[in-house]
Amino acid sequence: MYEELKEQARDAAAQLAEAARLKEGQIAVVGCSTSEVCGERIGTASVPQAAQAIYEGLMSVFAPMGVFLAAQCCEHLNRAIVVERAAVPGVPIVNVVPQPKAGGSFATAAYLGAADPVVVEEIAADAGLDIGLTLIGMHLKKVAVPLRLSIKKIGAATLNAARTRPKFIGGERAHYDGDLL
Numbered sequence: 001m002y003e004e005l006k007e008q009a010r011d012a013a014a015q016l017a018e019a020a021r022l023k024e025g026q027i028a029v030v031g032c033s034t035s036e037v038c039g040e041r042i043g044t045a046s047v048p049q050a051a052q053a054i055y056e057g058l059m060s061v062f063a064p065m066g067v068f069l070a071a072q073c074c075e076h077l078n079r080a081i082v083v084e085r086a087a088v089p090g091v092p093i094v095n096v097v098p099q100p101k102a103g104g105s106f107a108t109a110a111y112l113g114a115a116d117p118v119v120v121e122e123i124a125a126d127a128g129l130d131i132g133l134t135l136i137g138m139h140l141k142k143v144a145v146p147l148r149l150s151i152k153k154i155g156a157a158t159l160n161a162a163r164t165r166p167k168f169i170g171g172e173r174a175h176y177d178g179d180l181l
Contacts, residue, residue: 001155002053005037008154009057012129012161015149017061020127020163024066027087029125029139030058031072031079032106036132037155043074051105054131054154055113070123071110072136073103081123081139082107085116093118106131126164132157140164 013028022028032054034047055071062069068087073080077096080103096119098107111117124141131154137144141164149161 002049005050005053005155006057006060008151009054010060011057012131012149012151012154012159013058013061015151016127016129016147016161016163017065017067019147019149019161022062022065022067022127025068026126027068027070027083027123028058028062029070029072029081029123029128029136030106031128031130031132031134031136032104032154033074033132033134033157034105036157039156042132042134046100046105048100048105048108050155051100051109054106055109058129059113069110070125070139071107072134072139073098073107073119074134076101077103077107077119078121079135079138080119080121082110082114082117082119083123084114085118088118088120088123091120091123094121095119128162130160130162133160137162143167 033042034050035045038047071082123139128136130136144162147161
């Protein structure tokens with residue numbers, strides 16, 4: 001089961017990276033309910049082994065690209081973000097270490113897997129994956145654009161994806177022509 005989760009996460013990360021045209025130094029935010037992944041209701045059955053498999057699958061794509069993974073904690077930590085310190089210079093850090101039932105198994109796996117992890121209250125990510133309806137939108141740059149990936153689930157959890165684009169504000173190029181991104 002865990003190898004399959006790792007493979008699904010890897011495939012989702014690869015599709016996100018391609019569709020969002022992620023580049024070195026950019027940030028992908030991921031919210032993940034391992035409860036939902038394992039077929040339970042969000043927040044009821046944290047599964048550290050599932051979180052680890054998903055984290056490894058995502059990082060197998062993001063790390064070689066130089067894309068930072070930002071892991072969203074659960075609502076008990078106000079959806080704070082675990083990220084590498086290098087991704088957020090100058091951003092105020094909060095004093096917390098996520099745990100499987102206080103922050104979530106995925107955020108815990110990301111914290112333990114990071115070289116120099118910090119937790120911040122908010123971030124403006126370039127793209128994201130929402131695994132299990134965790135509501136990552138608050139951590140995406142404006143303007144978020146939904147993406148349709150070929151993979152629809154990780155485990156039993158619904159998978160949603162988004163990329164961001166610059167705002168179009170006035171002027172003759174205020175319409176989308178496909179070349180501005």
